[in-house]
Amino acid sequence: xxxLNRKFKKENTETTNGVTVDxxxxxxxxxxxxxxxxxxxxxxxxxxxxxQFEDPNTLNEFILTVTPDxxxxxGGKFKFSVFVTEDYNMAPPKVKCLTRLWHPNINVDGDICLxxxxxxxxxxxxxxxxxxxxxxxxxxxxxxTDLLNFEDPLNIEAAEMYKQNKxxxxxxxxxxxxxxxxxx
Numbered sequence: 722x723x724x725l726n727r728k729f730k731k732e733n734t735e736t737t738n739g740v741t742v743d744x745x746x747x748x749x750x751x752x753x754x755x756x757x758x759x760x761x762x763x764x765x766x767x768x769x770x771x772x773q774f775e776d777p778n779t780l781n782e783f784i785l786t787v788t789p790d791x792x793x794x795x796g797g798k799f800k801f802s803v804f805v806t807e808d809y810n811m812a813p814p815k816v817k818c819l820t821r822l823w824h825p826n827i828n829v830d831g832d833i834c835l836x837x838x839x840x841x842x843x844x845x846x847x848x849x850x851x852x853x854x855x856x857x858x859x860x861x862x863x864x865x866t867d868l869l870n871f872e873d874p875l876n877i878e879a880a881e882m883y884k885q886n887k888x889x890x891x892x893x894x895x896x897x898x899x900x901x902x903x904x905x
Contacts, residue, residue, distance in 0.1 A: 751809045755780040755854075762854040767862045781805040784819070785858060789865040793891055797822065797898040801833075801861055805854075813838050813848035814857055823890075823897045825874035825883065826864055834875035835860050835868070 759780050763772065773784045785801045800819040806812055816838055818831040826834040836846040837860050860868065874880035883890040 749807060751781065751805060751807055754810055755805060758854045762858055765855045765859075767859060769865075770858055770862050772858075781809075785861060787862050787865060792866050792869070793894045794822070794824075794865045794898065796895075797901065799865075799901075803854075803857065810850045810852070812840060813852070814854070816857065816861065820901050821897060822901070823876075823879050823893045824864070825871050825876050825880040826869065828876045832875060833861070833864070834870070834873065835864060 769788050769790050771786045782804050787799045789795050802817045804815040818827045839847040841847050871880045871883050
């Protein structure tokens with residue numbers, strides 16, 4: 722009886738003229754998509770964003786930095802880790818905010834409330850296979866401007882503070898920005 726492990730090993734090797742060689746690894750659908758999408762993303766980056774790949778050969782993990790040039794978070798520099806799973810583009814990338822900030826749509830654990838990052842969404846604006854990495858980048862960038870949502874917050878305390886006292890909200894946002902600058 723052949724074991725699954727042996728069968729797998731046999732499928733991944735070829736014999737040519739009596740010499741056994743490892744067969745070339747197949748490129749996943751995700752990786753094929755990422756080759757095109759990373760280039761497209763870089764060509765269409767908002768001026769307030771930059772992308773950094775720790776390993777240029779690993780396109781499924783990168784850091785996005787958003788530096789808003791308007792609004793409450795002007796002067797801040799916010800880093801997001803983006804991880805594209807194997808089931809991409811049927812599932813959205815996993816995104817986490819690495820910078821602590823005071824924001825109604827980003828909690829203190831770095832979780833993000835952005836409909837296009839949801840597998841399914843009530844408002845029908847969730848993830849769809851037609852979305853691309855550039856949409857994720859533009860969506861995260863827009864959380865600091867036009868997609869800012871105080872009505873459906875993830876950080877309820879931040880949203881309540883904004884509704885009760887906008888000045889106090891602005892002060893707290895700037896305190897978080899100052900703290901994050903001190904950690905650099």
